[in-house]
Amino acid sequence: MVRSVFNILNGRNTRQGLWGLPLLVALLISLWLTVETTQFATAENLFNLVAQAMPLIIAAIGQLVVVLIGGLDLSVGSVISFTTAVLALDQPAIVLIPAVFVLAAVIGLINGLAITRFNVHPIIATLSTQYIVLGITRILRPVSGGTVPEIVIDAVSGSFLGIPYPVFWGIVVILAAWKLLYGSRYGLHLFAIGGGIASGAESAARNFGVSDRRNIILAYVICSCFAAVAGVFLAGRIVSGDPNVGLLFELDTVTAVALGGTQLSGGIGSLHGTVIGALVMALLANGMNLANVSPFVQTAIKGGILLAVVGLQSRKKMGL
Amino acid sequence: MAAVLANPIARRLLRIPPSYFVFLVLLATLWVARPNMLNLNIMGIFVRQIVPLGILVLGQLVVMRVKSIDLSGGGIILLINYFISSGTFPGASMPFFVVLALGTGLVIGLFNGFMIGSRRVSAVIVTLAVSIILVGLVQFLSSGNPPGDVPKLFNDLYNTKFLSVPTPVLFWVLLTALVWLLLSRTVFGRYVASVGENAEAAHFSGVPVQRTVILAHTLAGLIAAIAALVQTGSIAVGSVRVGLDLPILAVAATILGGVVFGRGDGGVWGPFFGALCFALLFVVMTVLGIDEPGKLIAQGVIILGAAIFYGVRVRNP
Numbered sequence: 156m157v158r159s160v161f162n163i164l165n166g167r168n169t170r171q172g173l174w175g176l177p178l179l180v181a182l183l184i185s186l187w188l189t190v191e192t193t194q195f196a197t198a199e200n201l202f203n204l205v206a207q208a209m210p211l212i213i214a215a216i217g218q219l220v221v222v223l224i225g226g227l228d229l230s231v232g233s234v235i236s237f238t239t240a241v242l243a244l245d246q247p248a249i250v251l252i253p254a255v256f257v258l259a260a261v262i263g264l265i266n267g268l269a270i271t272r273f274n275v276h277p278i279i280a281t282l283s284t285q286y287i288v289l290g291i292t293r294i295l296r297p298v299s300g301g302t303v304p305e306i307v308i309d310a311v312s313g314s315f316l317g318i319p320y321p322v323f324w325g326i327v328v329i330l331a332a333w334k335l336l337y338g339s340r341y342g343l344h345l346f347a348i349g350g351g352i353a354s355g356a357e358s359a360a361r362n363f364g365v366s367d368r369r370n371i372i373l374a375y376v377i378c379s380c381f382a383a384v385a386g387v388f389l390a391g392r393i394v395s396g397d398p399n400v401g402l403l404f405e406l407d408t409v410t411a412v413a414l415g416g417t418q419l420s421g422g423i424g425s426l427h428g429t430v431i432g433a434l435v436m437a438l439l440a441n442g443m444n445l446a447n448v449s450p451f452v453q454t455a456i457k458g459g460i461l462l463a464v465v466g467l468q469s470r471k472k473m474g475l
Numbered sequence: 476m477a478a479v480l481a482n483p484i485a486r487r488l489l490r491i492p493p494s495y496f497v498f499l500v501l502l503a504t505l506w507v508a509r510p511n512m513l514n515l516n517i518m519g520i521f522v523r524q525i526v527p528l529g530i531l532v533l534g535q536l537v538v539m540r541v542k543s544i545d546l547s548g549g550g551i552i553l554l555i556n557y558f559i560s561s562g563t564f565p566g567a568s569m570p571f572f573v574v575l576a577l578g579t580g581l582v583i584g585l586f587n588g589f590m591i592g593s594r595r596v597s598a599v600i601v602t603l604a605v606s607i608i609l610v611g612l613v614q615f616l617s618s619g620n621p622p623g624d625v626p627k628l629f630n631d632l633y634n635t636k637f638l639s640v641p642t643p644v645l646f647w648v649l650l651t652a653l654v655w656l657l658l659s660r661t662v663f664g665r666y667v668a669s670v671g672e673n674a675e676a677a678h679f680s681g682v683p684v685q686r687t688v689i690l691a692h693t694l695a696g697l698i699a700a701i702a703a704l705v706q707t708g709s710i711a712v713g714s715v716r717v718g719l720d721l722p723i724l725a726v727a728a729t730i731l732g733g734v735v736f737g738r739g740d741g742g743v744w745g746p747f748f749g750a751l752c753f754a755l756l757f758v759v760m761t762v763l764g765i766d767e768p769g770k771l772i773a774q775g776v777i778i779l780g781a782a783i784f785y786g787v788r789v790r791n792p
Contacts, residue, residue, distance in 0.1 A: 167693055229723075273782075273783040273786040275782040276735060276782070279727060279778060279779070282775075283776070286771045286774045286775030287771070287775035287779075288775075289771050290768040290770070290772030290773075290775065291772065293768035293771065294768045341634070377578050406607075409603070410602060410603070419600065428725075449618075451611050451614035452615045453611070454607055455608045455610075456611070457607060458603075458611060459604075461604040462608070462717075463672060465600045466601075467597050
């Protein structure tokens with residue numbers, strides 16, 4: 156019993172990675188905020204927190220899918236900005252919403268094809284698409300403006316039975332991701348491919364009849380689509396298109412994924428860890444705002460916590 | 476396609492890092508569009524702007540040869556720029572700042588190396604976290620406002636010329652040559668190559684893998700500090716945003732130059748031309764009147780195209 160708790164805390168001998176420690180960090184921050192400030196433990200603030208954290212949670216889940224197969228998607232931020240820009244194009248919602256997802260899937264497809272078919276390193280492939288998509292976004296909408304369809308705004312700002320819609324967004328996205336990662340053959344294949352890549356045997360999964368190419372391409376498509384969902388959510392929140400809204404999101408998602416104990420070499424990680432990681436980041440931002448900590452110190456503290464949590468993970472091999 | 480790739484001449488051509496081809500194409504474009512731009516003075520000014528990136532590339536290529544990555548360069552540049560411009564050390568002389576900068580780079584590089592080599596933490600995460608911490612620290616210290624001015628000597632030195640070539644460019648070439656010697660003529664260079672090729676085999680052959688990785692990162696930190704000094708000289712004022720996109724551009728330039736994680740086909744001069752490509756790219760876009768979004772798109776298309784071109788080669792050895 157003691158040993159298994161210890162194992163969860165240091166993430167050893169598990170395919171889920173180190174998620175116990177970030178959970179502990181999240182609980183400690185919440186506890187500290189409840190004691191220190193009166194505003195934290197109110198329903199209003201907590202719902203607000205969920206709404207603030209939601210884009211990051213959604214995008215981070217997408218990033219997790221890619222990280223599990225040992226990849227990295229740096230185009231997430233651009234896809235989010237691009238989505239808000241497309242949604243603000245002043246066309247009927249029935250056209251725009253499917254268009255957003257088709258375009259995101261195309262971006263993911265380009266990433267995946269470049270990486271698998273043309274052997275481009277994930278960082279380079281997704282960095283290139285980051286630039287390209289950001290460029291197109293800036294052409295579509297040089298500065299923030301325009302209005303997004305009414306239905307998108309309603310979908311994030313209403314409430315049902317006293318619970319605001321963002322909470323339902325979270326439940327739906329997490330359930331879908333749970334089904335994808337733990338309830339489908341595809342999820343199993345992801346872990347198989349990633350585990351092989353992490354241990355240096357890149358053809359391991361293929362030797363067991365798992366098509367690595369197709370699954371890797373699909374992972375990038377899924378990641379982009381999750382980013383598009385985050386973009387739709389954000390567009391509803393800010394009511395307009397903004398070419399800079401997704402700025403640095405790629406780094407935040409990687410931070411959240413790593414905070415949740417997922418290893419960037421692939422094969423080891425968990426959905427709950429990632430959600431916890433994103434929540435820790437949102438809690439930190441929310442808590443330090445309540446405690447009047449300068450936003451610049453917040454950045455430094457975020458980096459420090461990331462370093463501490465990741466520094467405690469045990470790995471056998473050196474590398475990215 | 477396969478038949479073309481099997482041709483010995485085509486295979487020889489494909490071994491050349493993409494940066495040389497991109498460089499030639501950009502040069503040809505410029506020659507056709509604005510032949511009068513191609514003189515030493517104008518090109519010198521444009522190339523001079525890219526020197527901080529070019530120096531950062533040198534550190535990046537050393538760590539990428541040992542299958543690692545260093546994204547902390549942006550933070551190091553920002554911190555050193557802050558040290559020099561904030562007036563925290565009033566009346567300090569230039570040598571003091573140089574020593575301070577190199578010391579800072581050394582300590583941060585050593586820390587990166589220790590975390591990656593000894594603690595075996597993910598290189599992306601460690602160097603990213605270090606960068607985030609440094610950026611946050613500098614922004615906090617300066618409350619988000621640009622700090623003061625840089626001692627005049629820095630900018631004066633930056634503006635000097637030697638035989639009508641700007642000194643920063645000469646300095647960059649010299650530094651590149653030094654790194655080239657280090658990687659091709661010393662024991663450390665051999666260690667770097669063998670660790671990148673196969674860390675396990677290197678370990679069993681008696682190569683001190685851990686020490687090599689730590690040393691490579693320390694060197695990268697030191698080189699980033701040098702890049703920071705040049706960058707500070709070039710902008711001549713304090714800034715809280717300077718150089719933040721440089722590390723990722725350095726990775727792109729290095730890969731353009733034919734050095735991928737663990738493989739060093741491009742040597743040192745491939746990445747050197749990779750950095751030059753960014754300088755030329757900037758000139759060509761400005762000359763052709765392409766605005767900011769177009770530049771981003773072209774940058775992405777060129778990096779992706781070059782990487783695909785190179786990836787095809789690796790796939791068909």
